Amino acid sequence: MIRHGFVFAVVVALSAGMAGNASAAGKAGDVAKGKEAFEQCAICHNVDNDEKKMGPSLKGLFKRKTLQSGKPVNDANVMMQINNGGNGMPAYADMLSKDDKENILAYLHTL
Numbered sequence: 001m002i003r004h005g006f007v008f009a010v011v012v013a014l015s016a017g018m019a020g021n022a023s024a025a026g027k028a029g030d031v032a033k034g035k036e037a038f039e040q041c042a043i044c045h046n047v048d049n050d051e052k053k054m055g056p057s058l059k060g061l062f063k064r065k066t067l068q069s070g071k072p073v074n075d076a077n078v079m080m081q082i083n084n085g086g087n088g089m090p091a092y093a094d095m096l097s098k099d100d101k102e103n104i105l106a107y108l109h110t111l
């Protein structure tokens, strides 16, 4: 919940025209851009209902305790899943830029 507020604050700051400070302000991704980049993930992942597609629904991902793998849900483990894929999910380590991945992570926090 705290992080939601933080991401929201960053987005507000950005839209308020403080974009110049954005890179200095930290690494929080851009939710709107993350949502766009997530389109390629949405083929396999629902975000607005719990139904499984090719992959599990990511609705409420960061409200869960564990991933399918049994690892705790946190930025590092979710980023690892994105980078490494596995079990039917492509590895995005080289397919997405670091920015894209951070934006997607920020977006996933809003689900």
Ligand code: HEC
Pocket (backbone or CB within 6 Å): 038, 040, 041, 042, 043, 044, 045, 054, 055, 056, 058, 061, 066, 067, 068, 069, 078, 081, 082, 086, 087, 088, 089, 090, 092, 104
């Ligand atoms: C071709 C289908 C496919 C695409 C495209 C895909 N995934 Fe997945 N994803 C999967 C499958 C299948 C799993 C389940 C893997 C497992 O059980 O270990 C998964 C698992 C995950 C998980 C872990 C969910 C959990 O509850 O454990 C996350 C997070 C995730 N994907 C994010 C993404 C993101 C972000 C993208 C886009 C950059 C993406 N996926 C693209 C198929 C896909």
